[in-house]
Amino acid sequence: MSSHDFLVVEDPAIQRIVPASSRIEQVATGFGFTEGPIWTRDGNLLFSDIPNNTIFRLSPAGEVDVFRRPSGYDGMDLPKGGLIGSNGLTLDSMSRVTVCEHGNRRVTRLERDGSLTVLADRFEGKRLNSPNDLLFHSNGDLYFTDPPYGLPQQDEDHRKELKFNGVFRLKPSGKLELLYDQLTRPNGLVFSPEERTMWVGNSDPKRRLYMRFDVNAEGKLANGVVFADVTDEAGAGNPDGMKIDRDGTLYFTGAGGVRIYLPDGKFLGMIVFPEIPANLHWGGADAQTLYVTARTSVYRIRLNVPGIRP
Numbered sequence: 001m002s003s004h005d006f007l008v009v010e011d012p013a014i015q016r017i018v019p020a021s022s023r024i025e026q027v028a029t030g031f032g033f034t035e036g037p038i039w040t041r042d043g044n045l046l047f048s049d050i051p052n053n054t055i056f057r058l059s060p061a062g063e064v065d066v067f068r069r070p071s072g073y074d075g076m077d078l079p080k081g082g083l084i085g086s087n088g089l090t091l092d093s094m095s096r097v098t099v100c101e102h103g104n105r106r107v108t109r110l111e112r113d114g115s116l117t118v119l120a121d122r123f124e125g126k127r128l129n130s131p132n133d134l135l136f137h138s139n140g141d142l143y144f145t146d147p148p149y150g151l152p153q154q155d156e157d158h159r160k161e162l163k164f165n166g167v168f169r170l171k172p173s174g175k176l177e178l179l180y181d182q183l184t185r186p187n188g189l190v191f192s193p194e195e196r197t198m199w200v201g202n203s204d205p206k207r208r209l210y211m212r213f214d215v216n217a218e219g220k221l222a223n224g225v226v227f228a229d230v231t232d233e234a235g236a237g238n239p240d241g242m243k244i245d246r247d248g249t250l251y252f253t254g255a256g257g258v259r260i261y262l263p264d265g266k267f268l269g270m271i272v273f274p275e276i277p278a279n280l281h282w283g284g285a286d287a288q289t290l291y292v293t294a295r296t297s298v299y300r301i302r303l304n305v306p307g308i309r310p
Helices: 012-016
Strands: 007-009 025-029 034-039 045-049 054-058 064-068 086-091 097-101 106-110 116-120 134-136 142-146 166-170 176-180 186-191 197-204 207-215 221-229 242-244 250-254 257-261 267-271 279-283 289-294 297-302
Touching: 007 012, 012 267, 025 054, 034 289, 034 297, 045 086, 045 289, 054 086, 086 134, 097 134, 116 142, 116 166, 134 186, 142 186, 166 186, 176 221, 186 242, 186 250, 197 242, 197 250, 207 250, 221 257, 242 279, 250 279
Parallel strands: 034 086, 034 279
Antiparallel strands: 007 267, 025 297, 034 045, 045 054, 054 064, 086 097, 097 106, 106 116, 134 142, 142 166, 166 176, 186 197, 197 207, 207 221, 242 250, 250 257, 257 267, 279 289, 289 297
């Protein structure tokens, strides 16, 4: 048994990841729905507050200020409090912040001069649903998921132009490719350290899955299989954010907390937070502090293994 009341142990190996000295700390609170954390090169944590249409910045001193507002929707015609703001955030190879904008239904990049570049907003002439999470391949390809959460009526919304909710790849040339369209709510995604495997979460409460795909030589997804099915787990929360550490151990939010798996599918256990986690990212100079966005707050915990981050 663990000495931590927040650690569920399924395999003793998890105790080599979560040190006995670790504690869950709440570092910021008072938000609508926190998401999309990313650690920047200057030591700040950026994160989205989706209903409040804002990207916030958490400084090393623990101070919070507005980084960008509006962050994901520029109009006035969607319901107040809806999931209209930015969601997933990442950095490209030049450390530029790249953003999934729910309400604007696009993926954008913040330039160093403060301007905004739209990277993707349409597929075959039709508007995207509401890009959710994203990550770059080392070759510059951008992968992202596109569920309908930013549309008030989701799949039934009259604004929805695509008949599916897809996983996409954007080439540096600007070409947008559909890679997979068989998940009802594609959400978080993460590469293995050598980028030959990708995991994608499906945040449908009726089919809570973590999928595994091979990434072939052309960068496309192949041989999709269910990596873990947590539909019948008692824990609250659907599959959402996904990260990986330098040993290849996987950290998935959903179904009770941050669930930790070995790449062969073995479930080691989970870290349970005071609120339901949505997403997570590695922070600190050594990338060993796991920051977790969980509903109204941001939490952190020190771990033994450094994570992989852009």
